[in-house]
Amino acid sequence: MDHSSILLLPYFQSQVLWSSLILVTLFVITIFKAIKSQMFDKATKPKIPLPPGPKPWPIIGNIPEMLAKKPTFRWIHKLMKEMNTEIACIRLGNVHVVPVTCPIIAREFLRKQDGAFASRPTTISTYLITSGYLTTAFVPFGPQWKKMKRVISNNLLSTTKHQLLHLKRVEEANNLVFHIYNTICQKNNDVGLVNVRDVAQHYCCNVIKKLCFGTRYFGEGGQDGGPCVEEVEHLDALFTLLDNVNTFNVSDYVPFLRGLDLDGHEAKVKKAIEIVNKYHDPIIEHRIRQRSSNTYDEEDFLDTFISLKDANNNPLLTTQEIKAQIIEMMMAAVDNPSNAVEWALAEMINQPELLERATQELDNVTGKDRLVQESDIPKLNYVKACLREAFRLHPFAPFNVPHVSTKDTKVGNYLIPKGSHVLLSRRDLGRNSKIWSDEPLKFKPERHLNNNDEVVLTEPDLKFISFSTGRRGCPGVMLGTTMTVMLFARLIHCFTWSAPPHVSRINLAESSHDLLLAQPLLALAKPRLAPKLY
Template sequence: MENQTPSLPSFNTTTLFISTLQKIDIGYPSTPFNICLFLFILAVLLIFVAGCTPSGRKKTNPVLLPPGPKPWPLIGNLPEMLKNRPVFRWIHKLMEEMNTEILCIRIGNVHVVAVTSPELGREFLKKQDAVFSSRPKTMASDLTSSGYLSTALTPLGEQWKKMRRVVTSEVLSTARHRWMHDKRVEEADHLVRYVFNQCAKGVSGLGLVNVRMAAQHYCGNVIRKMILGRRFFGEGMEDGGPGVEEEEHVEALFTILGYLYSFCVSDYFPFLRGFDLDGHEKVMKKAMASMKKFHDPIINARIRQGRDGEKEANDLLDVLIRLRDADGGPLLSEDEIKAQIVELMIATVDNPSNAIEWALAEMLNRPETFQQAIEELDRVVGKDRWVQESDISQLNYVKACAREAFRLHPIAPFNVPHVSVSHTTVAGYFIPKGSHVLLSRPGLGRNPKVWDEPLKFKPKRHLKDSSEVVLAEPDLRMLSFSTGRRGCVGVNLGSTMTTMLLARLLQGFTWSMPPNVESIELIESVGDLFLATPLLALARPRLAPSLYPDAQT
């Protein structure tokens, strides 16, 4: 079905809206007041538009948009968006039903274009990278970036250029990555200590481990140590696990991530911002308040200590505070520093932790993959020392397992939207200026035209030649890290954290099914792409006992 300009529907728009809004599931109940207010505003707007539309307007031939559902006048596909939650599953279902690798839905006056083809993805993010180089202005990105002061979420412009230079050259450069090496190793050791302590609590050295919690808090510990110079905001737990402060911090980070990828009514109808009709704004403000509660006192105190750099910089916060402009003044404002730190935090915790939880779940159901990974670790590293970052280049099978998890079980349905800065044509379809382009992570990674047996976990598919396995995929056959001028500048850090997390868990422990479980149910959550139930697995130390006390220091 071509997404052309539709004729007026033959049934009542308000009736459809009432029936649709009654079916909305948005996380907490919509109030009758919100619904009535929305309908009132919509009715006034429809009357206004109808009164301002010239009756004798000459019809023009519609341009050929990508295929998609027929939009309503003015509001587009908003009723369908509200009715079909989560929206990403509705979009993927539409693409499957219409047998298309590019789909266009219109919400308000915004065209949202979803893509599941690597060829089309390269057209958008490589060949026409300059056209699709901006970001949308949304409620969640506005709150997260403190009014678009950071890098990844900020629309094209001088602020984005400034912050991109800072992050690329001062925060995530190769030299800075080496400078932060010891802090990452310290957290890899701490991860081993925590899992070892869970084993010590069990019977005969066999402990039940919540893999999701261990993986997420390893990632949280790493980025907190690198940016703020600390693992815990509070005291933590005696066994090395997170305290209530760290649990709240990580929960807030994942909440922000979840709502950044959501479809919010006010993102397409900005005049509704503040009414919070779908409840997203309330959740986001609460999550950001948690961030500020933990971050701001540390940042404020560090700034009060002065930007003169008398003491040697110890972490990335010190680096950001001491940056100078051409006149010798502070390069970054206090708000810019705070916004960039939140963005670095959310960009670090999600991909590695989700991939490794899924990888271990898949490997528990396929013991032969465990065996091959262990054999590689024993061959490359041995059993007399812990795997280090310097070993990563030789751990191709371990990386293949992580890469396969990225392919089959991505962290989010789509990348952060790219916005077109001008009209253009892609694959013969007209893409209007201001369109939001979404590359589907599962659509790319599970595309049967690209991958043999796409729904099967097969790490060996990434070992077809003798070259080193890398977790990035520049040809967009999968989307582990984004590419182009809006590509992820933290590929090195993300790849290192992912590989070390998996390698330490595999080298240090033998993993098995929890009691009374014959296989892990590999089922996604309804509302996102996480494993529906956090992975619990039994762990037993597999190296010499003398190695583990070193990890506890």
């Protein structure tokens, strides 16, 4: 060590000492404030009790149990079952997390007192995905959310825009059939094994890409209509974001831990966003430059975003708002339709009489001389009943996107403190035996048929959740319904489906870490229409 280093050593030591003292001081202050808050809470014990829940540890609440009993959603559902309650309160750090499994209570949150629960939590993943809360679905209640919701509802997902983009959706429905048919015929056979999850997810992604960007492929694409490396990487990144967007992350409940990325959660989200941006940004930036000096007809969502002007005839949306909102729309489009169709088909292969009834309905409505079209959807009541049953029994996510209370509120006989995270259980709302008393765990589409009324995929009474409801409900009900029904209808109208060779039944076991099928559905497909239709 040279002389200058020796002279600087006391300086570095003092810097380390001061940094350590600051950290310790901040930690002590945090603990003191938490203890003081808890003492105050006890001293001013509310007359209205909190919902029942496990006894929390001082300061950290039930975080130890959350970490020890993963996946957290299964621990929460098991806990509520053991406590025989349909609403609970679990304290994570200083946040009251309130899961709900009863439709009646859920309606009080999202209908009767919707205004008090219209906000969203601020988390590491939602901040990153929305580029600092510039979008719609994951953004806390406020002016930015109101602005973006108006844009989405009035300009992108309106009935008029839906009709204008009809041909783009038809292209992808046709390509779905073309791709599966080619996959089978490449093997010089009239029957072939198909990965239903793969084709369903890529179909959904293709539809939203075509609506946003006017393209199916980011790269060359496959001659058989299937994806190439670029499409696979892009889709995998979207599902990484979906897997991490509403996870139970310690740093989201203990603010002074933010930035440490203790479980690698933040790094996963950043990497996935980087991949998505690699494909999106060049298209968006080129289109903005191209459109800025020319008049043009709006051909897709991106054109619409660019064309919007404020009162001073300036662009209404920034480039960053456009980029972030498109990512959010991509995420919203790929998960629920593909998951519902995969589960429905798996359940119906195991009950061939259901598959036969749905196929017969399609033949009665469309015949076998043409492909089923969007105009047929109102008449496909049994097909839609099958999808409703899939949404009820097999949701993609265990909980709805969290709602945050903006004030102390009474729901039922319980206090819901300001800042609480309310989680409506998609899984247990749909399996609630008090509501679904007739074999709630059995796949029975006929339970959704009601005289001659048209069957719809929405469920405003929250007996299950397909598109949610209230002011934070999904604005894309029309698009989501169309995508889901067309995907399912094309699969069962154009092909017969059965279990793979040497397999008597499809294994319907759920994955241990989520609600998807433990293994992607592999099924034998055989064309059932004239070759010219494919």
